[in-house]
Each structure stands twice: as C-alpha cells, then as structure tokens.
Amino acid sequence: MMGMNPKDLKKAMKRLGMEIEEIKAESVTINETDGSKLIVEDPQVMIIKAKNQPTMLYIIGEPKKVELPKESKQEDQINEEDINLVMEQANVDRETAKKALIESKGDIAEAILKLKGS
Numbered sequence: 001m002m003g004m005n006p007k008d009l010k011k012a013m014k015r016l017g018m019e020i021e022e023i024k025a026e027s028v029t030i031n032e033t034d035g036s037k038l039i040v041e042d043p044q045v046m047i048i049k050a051k052n053q054p055t056m057l058y059i060i061g062e063p064k065k066v067e068l069p070k071e072s073k074q075e076d077q078i079n080e081e082d083i084n085l086v087m088e089q090a091n092v093d094r095e096t097a098k099k100a101l102i103e104s105k106g107d108i109a110e111a112i113l114k115l116k117g118s
Contacts, residue, residue, distance in 0.1 A: 006046075018050040028059050035105070038063040082108055090115035 006022060013020045023045040030038040043061035050056075078101045086097035089112045100111035 006044075013048065016050070018048055021047045021049075023047060028061070030063075033105070037066040039066055040064075078102060078106060082106065086111050086115070 010020045025043055025045045026041070028040045028043050028045060032038065040059055040061035040063050043059050045060075046058040048056040048058055078098060082101055083094060083097050085108060086092070086101055087094060090097065090100070092100075092115055096115065097111070100115050101108070104110035104114065
C-alpha cells in the first residue's frame, strides 16, 4: 500500500469490498500505556472499513515520542466523580478507590475490576 496513489488505493480497496476515507488531520496523538505519547504532525490518515471486520486506521507520517515525567501529576487528574463511582461500584473506601484509579491511569472500569478481584 505504501507509495500508492490515494485514488488508486481507494479503487483497489473498493474492489475488495472495502471503503476508504481520507481524513484531513493536523496531527495524531497516541497515548501509550506508560504515559508517554507518540505525535505525528501533518499525517496522512485513512479510515478503512470492510464488511465483518473491525475498522482500521492507517496513519502515514513520522512519529515523535514525547516522554512524560515518571511522576506526572496523575493524582491531580483523578476527579471526584470517578472516585465516588469506583467507591460505590467496588464497595471500597475513598483512598482505596483513588489508589486503584491512579494505578489504572484513570481507567474506571479497570479500577473497579481490579478491586472486585476479576
């Protein structure tokens, strides 16, 4: 697919039962699980849809890795609503809920599942 004219690519994909849509994007940011980010400036972005298949995103560009400080202020990013929801759903105290949210990088579902032992 690399180096192919976008119009030719679109025609080839359509013959294979796939739809391709080009997105005009200024940048694409990927948040990695370790807290760092990959940023692609001026990317070529395509959304590819095929019957009975998950939607694919195709991003062409040079990613730049942005490392975040190890001790980012993750604690400040956890809001009270999230803490209260985890407390209620997992039946735990505030500190336990907050700690679980910090460990799961703010992912409410993951925090609840960890606390429930699933």
